[in-house]
Amino acid sequence: MFNREYPAMSSVQSRDFMQKVYGWMAAGLGITALIAYMVASSPTAVAIVKTMPAMIVLFLAQLGLVFYLSMALQRLSASAAMGIFIAYAALTGVMMSSIFLIFTGASIALTFAITAGMFTAMALYGYFTNSDLSSLGSFLMMGLVGLIIANLVNMFVHSANFDLVTAAFGVMIFTLFTAYDTQMIKRLGDQMIYQGEDVSKVAIIGSLKLYLDFINLFIYLLRFFGQRRND
Numbered sequence: 299m300f301n302r303e304y305p306a307m308s309s310v311q312s313r314d315f316m317q318k319v320y321g322w323m324a325a326g327l328g329i330t331a332l333i334a335y336m337v338a339s340s341p342t343a344v345a346i347v348k349t350m351p352a353m354i355v356l357f358l359a360q361l362g363l364v365f366y367l368s369m370a371l372q373r374l375s376a377s378a379a380m381g382i383f384i385a386y387a388a389l390t391g392v393m394m395s396s397i398f399l400i401f402t403g404a405s406i407a408l409t410f411a412i413t414a415g416m417f418t419a420m421a422l423y424g425y426f427t428n429s430d431l432s433s434l435g436s437f438l439m440m441g442l443v444g445l446i447i448a449n450l451v452n453m454f455v456h457s458a459n460f461d462l463v464t465a466a467f468g469v470m471i472f473t474l475f476t477a478y479d480t481q482m483i484k485r486l487g488d489q490m491i492y493q494g495e496d497v498s499k500v501a502i503i504g505s506l507k508l509y510l511d512f513i514n515l516f517i518y519l520l521r522f523f524g525q526r527r528n529d
Contacts, residue, residue, distance in 0.1 A: 315487040315497050316425065322380070322505035326387035327512060333391025338398035347392055360389050367506065376498035383502050383509075390513065397520065405525035412523060413516040417476055421508070424480030431481045438478060441471045461521065468518035476511045483507065 337343045346352055363386045367379060374382075397406060424431065448464045483504035490497045 311491045312484065312488050315491065315501055316484060318498075318501040319483060319487075319504040319508065320421075322383065322502060323508045323512070326383060326505065326509045329384060329387040330391040330394065330513070333388050334395040335398060337392050337395035344395065344399065347395060353393075356389055356393055360386060360393070363389070364506070367503070371499055371503060374499065376496075376502065379499050379502045383506055386506070387509065394513075397524075400526060401520065401524040402527055405523055406520070409516060409520045409523040413512065413519055416473060416519075417512050417515060420473055420476040421480045424477035425484060427477075427481070431478045434474060434478045435482075438471060438475055441467070442475075445471055465518045465521035469515065469522075472511050472515040472518065476508070476515070479504075479507045479511055 337347060347356070363382050367374070367382045367386075371379060445464065445468055448460075448467070452460050452464060483500075486500060487497050487504070490500060
């Protein structure tokens with residue numbers, strides 16, 4: 299359904315739609331960064347977050363929010379969907395607060411800049427390319443499953459070399475996901491605009507997809523460029 303081309307008359311609306319997607323994605327990243335820094339700055343909060351029960355609750359809460367947003371999107375208002383996205387970004391910030399304790403601020407900033415550059419380049423490619431990237435979908439999903447399995451295996455193996463290989467594979471997967479998701483989101487937005495449908499909630503789902511691509515790309519790049527505080 300994504301291969302159909304839509305009239306040029308929707309180009310302005312399409313651009314506005316994608317600007318909303320990127321705007322909400324940027325807002326989500328800002329919330330995540332702020333919450334992560336605030337939690338890392340509080341010894342009490344850090345002590346709570348590091349406990350196993352807290353980690354399990356945070357993980358399940360994140361998973362629940364994503365599934366609920368995906369499954370109940372049709373029933374939710376745009377404001378409710380946006381609220382769920384903001385809550386997810388905040389929870390991610392709590393989960394990621396540890397990076398400020400593990401890595402130096404300079405290396406985090408460098409990694410963020412590299413991530414932003416790679417993400418922007420691939421998002422622009424996905425937006426402007428005339429190539430059909432939909433054929434990448436199956437490959438990327440298989441790659442994602444393989445990446446999850448590799449990370450689980452390395453939890454028991456604890457191999458530094460295997461960790462670097464996994465990180466390189468993760469960078470490749472989420473770099474390609476950025477271009478793929480951008481094109482798929484743009485095409486879906488064009489389709490709904492052409493049909494005269496409200497794209498507000500789809501823009502939020504799109505922003506969540508690209509937000510996750512950025513976060514995962516950042517995490518895997520941090521394995522290469524992150525400098526530990528005790529190094």
